[in-house]
Every structure is written in C-alpha cells, then in structure tokens.
Amino acid sequence: MNIDDLTSHMGAWLGGQGPHANVVISSRIRLARNVAQRPFLSTASPAQRRDIYESLSNEVARLYPINTSLFIDVDKASPLDRQLLVERHLISHHHAVSEGSRGVSVSHDESAALMINEEDHLRVQVLSEGLQLEALWTKINAIDDKLSDRIPFAFDKQLGYLTVCPTNVGTGIRVSVMMHLPALKWTKEIERVERATRDMRLAVRGQYGEGTDVVGDLYQISNQTTLGTSEEEIVEVFNNKIIPRIVEYEYAARETLIKHSLEQFEDKVWRAFGLLSNARCISTQETQTLLSPLRMAIHMDRFSVIDIQTLNDIFLQTQSAHLQKRAGTTMNGSERAIARASYIRQKLS
Amino acid sequence: MNIDDLTSHMGAWLGGQGPHANVVISSRIRLARNVAQRPFLSTASPAQRRDIYESLSNEVARLYPINTSLFIDVDKASPLDRQLLVERHLISHHHAVSEGSRGVSVSHDESAALMINEEDHLRVQVLSEGLQLEALWTKINAIDDKLSDRIPFAFDKQLGYLTVCPTNVGTGIRVSVMMHLPALKWTKEIERVERATRDMRLAVRGQYGEGTDVVGDLYQISNQTTLGTSEEEIVEVFNNKIIPRIVEYEYAARETLIKHSLEQFEDKVWRAFGLLSNARCISTQETQTLLSPLRMAIHMDRFSVIDIQTLNDIFLQTQSAHLQKRAGTTMNGSERAIARASYIRQKLS
Numbered sequence: 001m002n003i004d005d006l007t008s009h010m011g012a013w014l015g016g017q018g019p020h021a022n023v024v025i026s027s028r029i030r031l032a033r034n035v036a037q038r039p040f041l042s043t044a045s046p047a048q049r050r051d052i053y054e055s056l057s058n059e060v061a062r063l064y065p066i067n068t069s070l071f072i073d074v075d076k077a078s079p080l081d082r083q084l085l086v087e088r089h090l091i092s093h094h095h096a097v098s099e100g101s102r103g104v105s106v107s108h109d110e111s112a113a114l115m116i117n118e119e120d121h122l123r124v125q126v127l128s129e130g131l132q133l134e135a136l137w138t139k140i141n142a143i144d145d146k147l148s149d150r151i152p153f154a155f156d157k158q159l160g161y162l163t164v165c166p167t168n169v170g171t172g173i174r175v176s177v178m179m180h181l182p183a184l185k186w187t188k189e190i191e192r193v194e195r196a197t198r199d200m201r202l203a204v205r206g207q208y209g210e211g212t213d214v215v216g217d218l219y220q221i222s223n224q225t226t227l228g229t230s231e232e233e234i235v236e237v238f239n240n241k242i243i244p245r246i247v248e249y250e251y252a253a254r255e256t257l258i259k260h261s262l263e264q265f266e267d268k269v270w271r272a273f274g275l276l277s278n279a280r281c282i283s284t285q286e287t288q289t290l291l292s293p294l295r296m297a298i299h300m301d302r303f304s305v306i307d308i309q310t311l312n313d314i315f316l317q318t319q320s321a322h323l324q325k326r327a328g329t330t331m332n333g334s335e336r337a338i339a340r341a342s343y344i345r346q347k348l349s
Numbered sequence: 350m351n352i353d354d355l356t357s358h359m360g361a362w363l364g365g366q367g368p369h370a371n372v373v374i375s376s377r378i379r380l381a382r383n384v385a386q387r388p389f390l391s392t393a394s395p396a397q398r399r400d401i402y403e404s405l406s407n408e409v410a411r412l413y414p415i416n417t418s419l420f421i422d423v424d425k426a427s428p429l430d431r432q433l434l435v436e437r438h439l440i441s442h443h444h445a446v447s448e449g450s451r452g453v454s455v456s457h458d459e460s461a462a463l464m465i466n467e468e469d470h471l472r473v474q475v476l477s478e479g480l481q482l483e484a485l486w487t488k489i490n491a492i493d494d495k496l497s498d499r500i501p502f503a504f505d506k507q508l509g510y511l512t513v514c515p516t517n518v519g520t521g522i523r524v525s526v527m528m529h530l531p532a533l534k535w536t537k538e539i540e541r542v543e544r545a546t547r548d549m550r551l552a553v554r555g556q557y558g559e560g561t562d563v564v565g566d567l568y569q570i571s572n573q574t575t576l577g578t579s580e581e582e583i584v585e586v587f588n589n590k591i592i593p594r595i596v597e598y599e600y601a602a603r604e605t606l607i608k609h610s611l612e613q614f615e616d617k618v619w620r621a622f623g624l625l626s627n628a629r630c631i632s633t634q635e636t637q638t639l640l641s642p643l644r645m646a647i648h649m650d651r652f653s654v655i656d657i658q659t660l661n662d663i664f665l666q667t668q669s670a671h672l673q674k675r676a677g678t679t680m681n682g683s684e685r686a687i688a689r690a691s692y693i694r695q696k697l698s
Contacts, residue, residue: 263629263630263683263686264630267629270628271624271627271628271629273623274622274624274625274626274627274628275620275623275624277623279619279620279623280612280615280616280619280620281612281613281616282616334612337612
C-alpha cells in the first residue's frame with residue numbers, strides 16, 4: 001500500500017457501525033512505551049534519536065509485514081502527507097509537526113498504527129468504529145505482547161511502564177472514545193457532562209485530540225491518568241459504565257428535542273442540507289458543523305436523503321489534505337473551499 | 350372587490366417589469382392635500398375629524414366607482430386587514446396604527462390609493478413597477494385635477510398647498526423610488542450613495558417608508574422638501590438624473606462582483622436558494638434578506654431556477670398578514686414561520 005491509496009478507503013474507525021454507533025463514532029486505545037537503556041526523547045541527541053528510530057522501525061517491520069501495511073518516514077514525508085495522516089487519525093498533530101527521525105507504521109485496514117519517536121519511543125494505537133474497547137484491549141494487548149517479546153521496555157516494578165510525561169507512567173494506556181453529542185450541546189446539558197467527566201479526571205477534547213476545539217459536536221473523551229489502576233479496569237469502566245451513561249443522556253436529549261422542538265429540529269437539519277447541497281465555497285469547519293445535525297437525523301431515522309456512509313465519506317474526504325491528495329495538487333484556502341463545496345454537492349445530488 | 354381578494358393579486362408595483370426593472374422595483378408619487386376652511390387633523394376634534402372623513406369619502410366614492418375599487422374604513426378594519434394594506438403599500442404604517450375616523454380608497458389594480466385622514470385630510474398616491482415617474486405624474490395630476498374640481502383645497506398663493514408638516518408645504522409632492530441595491534451594499538459603496546443623496550436633501554429609508562430599516566437591500570429614496578420647486582422639476586430630476594445615476598452605480602458594482610468575486614457571488618446566491626428551499630421555519634426578515642441575492646442573480650441572467658414573478662410572489666405573500674389572510678386564521682410568530690417556510694418550499698420546488 002502507498003500513502004496515496006489512503007484516500008480511496010474509509011478508515012476502520014469511520015465505518016458508521018458497531019455498538020452504540022448512533023452516538024459513538026469510534027473507540028481508540030493507545031499504549032506509551034519506551035525502550036530500556038535508551039534515553040527518553042526529551043534528552044536524546046539527534047543521533048540517539050535516529051538510532052532508536054532505526055532499530056524500532058526494524059522491529060515494527062517484523063510485526064507488520066510490508067506487503068500488508070504502510071510504513072512512513074514522517075520526517076521525510078511532505079507536509080501534505082503528514083496532514084493526511086493526522087486527518088485519518090493515524091498520527092497525532094504533535095507527530096506531524098515535530099522534528100527529527102520519526103515514523104509511523106499503519107496496518108492495511110488502518111485499525112492499528114505504531115508511531116515511532118512521538119513523545120515516547122513507541123506509541124501503539126488501535127482504532128475501531130463504535131464502542132468496542134474490550135475488543136480493542138485484547139488486540140492491543142496482543143500487539144504489546146509481541147513487541148515485548150523482542151523489545152526490552154523501560155519498566156519499574158513499583159511504577160510500571162516509564163514514560164516521558166508523568167501522566168502516562170504506570171499502564172501507559174490512554175482510552176479515548178469519539179462521541180457525537182449534538183443534542184446535549186443543543187440543550188446545553190453538555191456542560192453538566194463536561195463537569196462530571198472532569199470530576200472523574202477524564203479529558204474532553206475536540207476530534208483531533210489534545211489542543212483541538214470541538215467542531216461538529218464531536219467530543220473525544222479519554223482518561224487522564226494511568227497510574228494505580230489496571231488497564232482492564234480502565235477499559236471496563238469506560239466501555240460498560242461511563243460511555244453508555246453519556247450515550248443514554250444523549251438519547252434522552254434527542255427525545256426531548258423531538259418532543260418539544262420538532263420544528264426547530266427539522267429546520268436545523270434541512271437548513272444544513274440546503275447549505276451543504278448548494279454552497280459554492282465552504283470551509284472544513286462549516287462542513288463539519290453542518291454535517292452534525294444531518295448525522296443526528298440519519299441516526300434517528302428522520303432524514304433519508306443520504307445514508308451514514310455517504311455522510312462519513314463527505315466528513316473524511318472534505319478535509320484539506322484529502323482534497324489536495326485526491327486532486328493531485330496543492331491548493332490554497334479558496335481553491336480548497338471551492339473543491340470542497342463541489343465534492344459535497346456531487347455526493348448529495 | 351373585497352379586501353380578502355387582495356392576496357390573490359400581485360399589486361401593480363410588483364410586476365417586475367418597467368424601465369430599469371433590474372434595479373428599480375417600483376415608483377410612487379403622493380400628494381398631500383387639505384380641505385380649505387377645515388381644521389388640520391392635528392387640531393381637529395373627533396367630531397370634526399368624522400365630518401371630514403364622511404365628506405371626503407363621498408367625494409372619493411365619486412372618483413372611484415365602488416364596483417371597480419375597494420373602500421376600507423380603516424378605523425373599523427381588523428388589525429390584520431390594516432397590516433395587509435401596509436404590506437401591499439396601500440396605506441402607511443402611521444395610517445394603520447393611528448386612531449379616529451380614517452379610510453382608504455384603492456383602485457381595482459392597486460395602482461392608486463387615496464388615504465383619508467392620514468396626517469393630512471387627503472393623501473393621494475399612485476404606484477407603478479419600474480422607473481416611470483413621468484407617467485405617474487401625469488396620472489396623479491389628473492386625479493388631483495378631478496379632486497380639485499369638487500374639493501376646495503387649502504392653498505396659499507405665496508406658499509402653495511398647506512399641509513400639517515412644514516416639509517410638505519408647497520407642492521405637497523413626495524416622489525419615492527424603491528431600489529434594489531445589493532451590489533452597492535456588498536461593495537460598501539452604498540455609504541457613498543447615502544451620503545450623496547443626503548447632500549441632495551433626499552431621504553433614504555427602508556421599503557415600508559419612514560422609520561423602517563433597510564431589509565433585503567431595498568432602499569426607498571424620496572425627496573424631503575417640496576417647497577420652491579415645481580412638481581415637474583422634481584419628477585424630471587428624479588426620473589432622468591438621480592435614479593438613473595444610482596442605477597448605473599449598481600450595475601457597475603454588479604460587474605465588479607462578477608469580475609472579482611464570482612465564487613463568493615455564486616456561493617451567496619446558491620446558499621440563499623438552499624436555505625429558502627429547505628428551511629422549516631423562517632422569519633419575514635430572513636426571507637427578504639435571502640431573496641435579495643436571488644433577485645440580483647435572476648436580473649443578471651445568472652440564476653434560472655425561478656423567475657422574477659415567482660420571487661415577487663414569495664416576497665409579497667410571505668409577509669405576515671398575507672400568510673394569515675390566505676390561511677383564513679390568525680397565527681402566532683412560530684406558526685407563521687412554519688407556514689412561511691412551507692409556502693416558500695412549495696413555490697421553489
């Protein structure tokens with residue numbers, strides 16, 4: 001697989017199916033690992049960093065045979081390719097813009113990605129559509145076991161896995177769920193949810209993770225600390241308690257909207273459709289903002305002009321790097337806005 | 350004709366044709382007259398006001414035979430009927446909401462209306478589509494002559510016609526032109542036009558006249574003083590100099606938009622269409638704001654989904670009183686917003 005082939009696929013996490021798919025877009029688990037006897041990247045010299053990169057990419061290549069996966073030298077990749085990987089949630093924004101030897105290995109269906117030399121030597125992530133953290137945990141645990149067989153990870157009996165940032169010390173696990181919460185936003189109950197999640201020491205962020213704003217009512221909810229509790233416990237609480245509870249709140253808020261604000265609900269949905277199917281220039285942010293009520297209405301069986309696959313296709317493909325990769329050329333902001341609007345109209349017509 | 354029949358017609362001034370129809374929606378001339386030997390309304394007792402009303406409605410009835418026109422006792426009319434007359438530009442807002450004996454006589458095609466006991470005893474107005482002030486002057490002059498044959502108007506050799514408000518003393522004429530100036534607004538050149546017209550002692554107002562805001566880029570431009578210059582001069586300057594000059598400016602601004610902002614132009618037009626053809630609730634103000642770019646694009650042969658007659662029909666019929674008269678019932682704000690959106694969708698589909 002070549003990086004240019006990515007735009008012709010959907011990405012495992014955006015299939016629109018899976019448990020609680022009406023509210024939970026995707027689930028993700030990542031592990032932070034560092035190689036024992038090697039300096040943390042925060043103190044490593046460029047040469048040490050290159051050494052780590054080279055030995056880890058060899059190990060990763062053994063784990064993911066080249067013929068079924070994609071390995072990208074992020075340092076040598078073009079800005080457009082890096083942006084594409086961010087848009088597909090395969091690397092972090094930090095990994096795209098930082099410097100020095102670094103890379104990412106992606107499984108053929110994009111359900112797993114291993115970042116080398118992000119903040120830690122190794123960041124392993126697995127992704128899925130819907131809420132299926134337990135399956136993801138089984139999967140990432142197996143990957144971790146395979147890696148551990150060959151790589152001596154920095155581990156302290158008392159503390160657990162050692163990481164650059166203290167919040168990752170311990171299990172090194174981060175569990176994230178991307179939720180679509182338009183009704184909680186509309187009814188302003190989202191503020192209560194945000195307070196409650198903060199009280200539980202969870203982070204609520206935008207869809208591209210740390211430092212990104214919430215756009216299109218997509219909230220990424222994740223654990224903040226990884227010390228003093230087992231991976232299985234974190235996964236279990238997320239998968240079976242916290243997220244299903246928020247899903248219930250969102251459903252209740254949707255019911256409330258239908259019961260008390262049906263006209264405004266339909267107005268919002270159809271206006272969004274009217275703008276998307278007629279605009280001649282449109283930004284990514286406006287696109288995602290307008291897709292939100294349509295996504296909700298489709299999931300509520302209250303809008304049937306397009307299906308969720310078409311919506312997810314628009315969602316993914318109208319991002320800036322996707323547009324430019326498909327066009328085979330770089331474009332400035334207004335050219336992208338025109339190309340984006342044109343793509344959307346074609347999909348909606 | 351009955352007042353309920355009005356909603357099934359278009360109104361002479363909204364035909365969408367006539368000289369400079371691409372920019373000039375309609376022309377209007379009105380004369381202010383008072384009956385000699387009768388007190389001005391500002392000082393008249395209710396009984397005197399009633400006397401004036403009764404004698405003038407008799408005269409007006411002779412001028413407009415009942416079988417081809419509509420006479421409305423505005424004091425006895427329902428609030429909805431009064432509002433309907435305002436929306437059709439047949440009476441002023443002041444006439445709708447003031448108190449005491451008053452009425453209006455409307456010609457069968459709504460091209461002429463005589464208000465009794467508005468600010469002055471008699472306000473005669475003639476309306477047309479496009480820019481045709483000279484024809485309107487001929488018409489109103491003939492009406493004025495007929496009225497003068499039977500009614501002794503308050504007239505001073507030195508000052509001319511005497512009126513309640515000093516700005517009307519003299520000829521008592523007000524010439525107004527309703528112009529659609531979206532491109533001057535967009536390019537912000539409208540501010541220069543407003544300054545220039547103010548320097549010429551002209552008034553620039555919203556479409557419903559005095560005290561109304563500009564909505565949908567519709568500007569009503571009219572003379573402010575009527576003393577010291579003849580009616581013919583005022584009409585000639587308006588019809589052949591001032592308005593054609595503004596029309597030229599608007600055309601130039603439209604050219605500029607096409608040349609330098611074609612994408613934004615088309616985006617604005619199609620977004621307006623998308624919202625109008627999909628909204629489920631919509632206000633009058635938003636409707637008129639969205640109709641503006643469509644009107645411009647139709648006149649520029651850059652939008653052909655609907656024609657100007659359909660647009661004018663939506664423009665007229667979505668006003669609040671029109672909606673309620675057609676529905677045969679009064680409606681609150683949200684009911685009107687839903688009925689309005691539904692009417693628009695039906696017309697655009």
